[in-house]
Amino acid sequence: MSSLLAFAAAEPPPTLDSGNTAWMLTSAALVLFMTIPGLALFYGGLNRSKGVLNMMMMSFGPFGLIGVIYVLWGYSMSFGSKDIGGIIASPLEFWGLKGMLPGEPGATVLQDGGIPTLIFVGFQFTFAAITVALISGALSDRVKFSTWMVFSALWVTLAYFPLAHMVWGGGLLSGSADGIAAKLFGLTDGAATIAPIDFAGGTVVHINAGMAGLVLALIVGRRKGFGKVPMRPHNVTLVMLGSGILWFGWYGFNAGSALAANDSAALAWVNTTVATCAAMLGWLVVEKLREGHATSVGAASGIVAGLVAITPACGNVTPLGAIGVGVIAGAAAAMAVGLKYRLGFDDSLDVVGVHLVAGFWGTISLGIFARGTGLAYGDWRQLVVQLIIALVALVFTAVVTTVIALALKATMGWRISEDDEVAGIDQAEHAESAYDFGGRGAGRVSPLGQHEPDARHHHEIDSEVHA
Amino acid sequence: MKLVTAIIKPFKLDEVKEALEAYGIAGMTVSESSGYGRQRGHSEVYRGAEYTVDFVPKVRIEVIVEDMDAAAVVDVIVKTAQTGRIGDGKVWVMPVEDVVRVRTGEHGPTAL
Numbered sequence: 075m076s077s078l079l080a081f082a083a084a085e086p087p088p089t090l091d092s093g094n095t096a097w098m099l100t101s102a103a104l105v106l107f108m109t110i111p112g113l114a115l116f117y118g119g120l121n122r123s124k125g126v127l128n129m130m131m132m133s134f135g136p137f138g139l140i141g142v143i144y145v146l147w148g149y150s151m152s153f154g155s156k157d158i159g160g161i162i163a164s165p166l167e168f169w170g171l172k173g174m175l176p177g178e179p180g181a182t183v184l185q186d187g188g189i190p191t192l193i194f195v196g197f198q199f200t201f202a203a204i205t206v207a208l209i210s211g212a213l214s215d216r217v218k219f220s221t222w223m224v225f226s227a228l229w230v231t232l233a234y235f236p237l238a239h240m241v242w243g244g245g246l247l248s249g250s251a252d253g254i255a256a257k258l259f260g261l262t263d264g265a266a267t268i269a270p271i272d273f274a275g276g277t278v279v280h281i282n283a284g285m286a287g288l289v290l291a292l293i294v295g296r297r298k299g300f301g302k303v304p305m306r307p308h309n310v311t312l313v314m315l316g317s318g319i320l321w322f323g324w325y326g327f328n329a330g331s332a333l334a335a336n337d338s339a340a341l342a343w344v345n346t347t348v349a350t351c352a353a354m355l356g357w358l359v360v361e362k363l364r365e366g367h368a369t370s371v372g373a374a375s376g377i378v379a380g381l382v383a384i385t386p387a388c389g390n391v392t393p394l395g396a397i398g399v400g401v402i403a404g405a406a407a408a409m410a411v412g413l414k415y416r417l418g419f420d421d422s423l424d425v426v427g428v429h430l431v432a433g434f435w436g437t438i439s440l441g442i443f444a445r446g447t448g449l450a451y452g453d454w455r456q457l458v459v460q461l462i463i464a465l466v467a468l469v470f471t472a473v474v475t476t477v478i479a480l481a482l483k484a485t486m487g488w489r490i491s492e493d494d495e496v497a498g499i500d501q502a503e504h505a506e507s508a509y510d511f512g513g514r515g516a517g518r519v520s521p522l523g524q525h526e527p528d529a530r531h532h533h534e535i536d537s538e539v540h541a
Numbered sequence: 542m543k544l545v546t547a548i549i550k551p552f553k554l555d556e557v558k559e560a561l562e563a564y565g566i567a568g569m570t571v572s573e574s575s576g577y578g579r580q581r582g583h584s585e586v587y588r589g590a591e592y593t594v595d596f597v598p599k600v601r602i603e604v605i606v607e608d609m610d611a612a613a614v615v616d617v618i619v620k621t622a623q624t625g626r627i628g629d630g631k632v633w634v635m636p637v638e639d640v641v642r643v644r645t646g647e648h649g650p651t652a653l
Contacts, residue, residue, distance in 0.1 A: 304592040304593070304594070306585065306587050306592045307587055361586075361589070364589065365586045365589070365591070367586060369586060369587065371587050371588055372588070375588060408588075408589065409589075411588045411589050412588075412589040412590065415590060424588060427588075
């Protein structure tokens with residue numbers, strides 16, 4: 075994805091390529107489908123039934139918010155040309171996407187591949203949105219929806235856009251002449267000799283979300299009864315459905331990151347598939363050896379671990395390399411998910427175990443498997459570059475997330491009351507329940523405008539009347 | 542009249558229903574239930590964490606019969622629902638004072 079930044083140097087006006095444009099329109103919609111409803115179903119099913127709606131809303135809510143933010147200042151901060159210290163770009167340059175509409179001067183068409191800048195904006199928005207939604211898995215059943223929404227806006231602005239800029243927007247972690255990689259191993263033709271590789275978002279999306287999940291799990295604290303009360307997934311079929319939708323949408327994420335309908339996209343497609351297959355097997359084998367059963371939740375989780383790991387690597391490894399990336403990702407994540415019980419942090423749906431571990435591994439794996447420059451090809455420098463970008467991303471996110479989370483803890487507060495948490499966050503935060511098993515306890519309707527402010531108290535009054 | 546209540550393994554429901562129909566029982570009430578007896582629960586594993594599930598899914602059958610049929614009905618249920626494994630369930634019998642058919646208002650055995 076970093077190569078597209080070359081558009082700034084365009085001399086002849088590039089022409090629009092309808093084939094590439096059609097693929098990018100499709101890809102952007104596929105990535106949207108990953109979050110809504112893919113991830114929401116995946117997380118919702120893994121959650122307990124009393125918090126399934128809140129879990130799904132933690133994907134839906136930020137999606138709406140970030141859609142608006144992305145048009146206002148998100149794109150400009152990530153991909154604008156007015157760079158500030160290699161960390162961020164000016165939020166004002168493309169405020170409201172000014173200058174890029176059809177017929178307007180400016181970058182209507184990206185040079186690479188001849189796609190309209192606008193669909194690149196749409197494509198990138200869906201990445202920003204899913205990254206925030208991914209974090210929510212660390213926070214099930216206990217967080218105020220309002221705080222989560224404010225966090226989403228702050229975090230996407232202060233953690234996601236900067237990292238997207240650093241890695242893909244020509245900043246510190248890119249292959250640009252001012253980047254860290256260029257300082258380390260020198261320049262060739264004005265760009266880093268050994269450029270960092272993050273094809274579709276190992277650092278920007280998965281390390282970023284995984285680390286944020288870890289920090290939040292620590293700052294927000296554990297669910298009441300964590301480690302004592304059973305908190306098993308309430309609907310495994312939703313988990314399976316969600317993982318399938320994620321896999322399907324991920325072709326937009328990975329193959330779409332070629333930004334063209336070409337051979338690079340085809341390689342990304344095949345690598346994404348084979349790595350994910352291998353990861354599912356890796357996870358199931360670990361389970362079979364450890365507990366004696368290959369589980370459905372394990373298969374679904376292995377799929378996600380594989381997709382995560384191959385994300386940064388899908389354009390730069392061979393299919394054989396992709397099998398290696400995948401099988402190790404699946405096995406490593408399967409072993410990592412148990413850590414939270416031993417270390418005592420409540421990363422409820424394993425954002426750390428799956429996204430941080432597999433995202434970190436996928437980013438590092440390029441140092442081994444990257445075609446031509448990896449350790450497997452006799453060069454150690456790519457491994458150093460990959461390690462550095464992964465670590466910088468990790469530290470950057472940890473610091474920014476800690477600051478935002480502590481600020482919100484001191485002001486709005488993160489947790490719902492203990493009573494509400496025990497009764498179920500769906501009732502407390504959304505005044506809804508996910509499943510109605512027929513008439514019993516349905517109460518009576520109170521037309522809008524007449525109802526009392528607190529729906530829960532109302533419900534109690536109803537049951538008294540009927541008793 | 543007697544109320545016969547049986548807690549059985551869910552997959553035995555159809556067999557028991559057919560056996561009761563063959564005996565001549567005209568109706569029954571069935572509900573999903575869960576619980577445990579001496580077998581305790583079972584364990585499930587999700588993402589490497591083992592959960593002990595205490596309440597095992599069961600089916601509860603309720604039939605009201607005439608006094609003279611009670612022993613035979615219990616016998617039919619026990620024979621049909623038996624697998625010989627732990628967790629096969631329980632059957633018990635209680636006296637019933639009266640039964641009313643809501644549609645007609647009939648009382649007693651004629652309402653069965």
